[in-house]
Amino acid sequence: MIILFSIHLLASICLCYWILELVPFVPETAGGAIIAFFFSITLLWLICYLFSKRYFKLVVQIMYLCKYFVKEFIRSNIRLTKEIITPKINLHPAVVKVPLQLRTDVGVMVLTNISNLTPGTLVVGISDDRKHLFVHTIYLEGGTLETFKKYMRDGLEKRLLNISSLSLSGVEIQTSGGGDSDSITKIKNSNKK
């Protein structure tokens, strides 16, 4: 899937360059380049529907993640600005131990990077067995620790799980979705045989 994605990106860049060189009515400015790039990337994405439908769905999920990320990023900035400008500070900070469902390295990295930019949260550490994430939050959503865990699970992690279940192959889906270390060792042993 990663190879397919890089081929898609390179081909769309080449198509964008070709459009800018040959089509006369496209202006050679930044706006023209951006419009040509988006046109070529959607065209190639629609062509991809003929070859593999899984890649088509994967791009849809990545677009959902980007939309969620931009929305949360702007919301966090507005909220912090309000908090700093108004004279009275009312924060409810807490350190929450959030259980992880993602198992892959890249998934955990993307989760920490995005949740450092969403409102109030700052990832402080990962436990040694990689099953929990220590998150320092400024605003405790809903007042208790359980509601904050539910907010993290339903907001960011669900979207990342959708992406990782589409981008991995069949055996690894069970490890990423399961969550027991016993099942992972069983699958590894069955692979060796």
Add this chain to the structure above:
Amino acid sequence: MNNLTLILTAILVLLGSFTMLISAIGILRLPDFYSRLSAVTKNSTLGVLLIIMAAVLYFNNIEVMLKGLGIMFFIALTSPTSAYIIAKAAIHIKVPFWNKTDLTDFDNSDTEEEEEIKPRK
């Protein structure tokens, strides 16, 4: 050069510098090391992104746009990572929390406190 693009770049530069100013005030006003760190990462990242977008809009070139996209991508990638590393180092040397912080979940779990430094082979 249009009047409209000039007004838009002025608005973007003002918004970016305003968010940077807010993050600088937030360092002084917030009570705790960790809350200060979170304020700095979010607001200063958005400020830098807005100023680079203003530069791209002002020059309106393909070369400037490619360089600006590179800078935006790497800043959005590295600033949360560095914030995570600083927070982990602060936990490691036991920087104190604010006195209103809810630490029940953190005290019960002793995996983070007992980090052993293993010798390399």
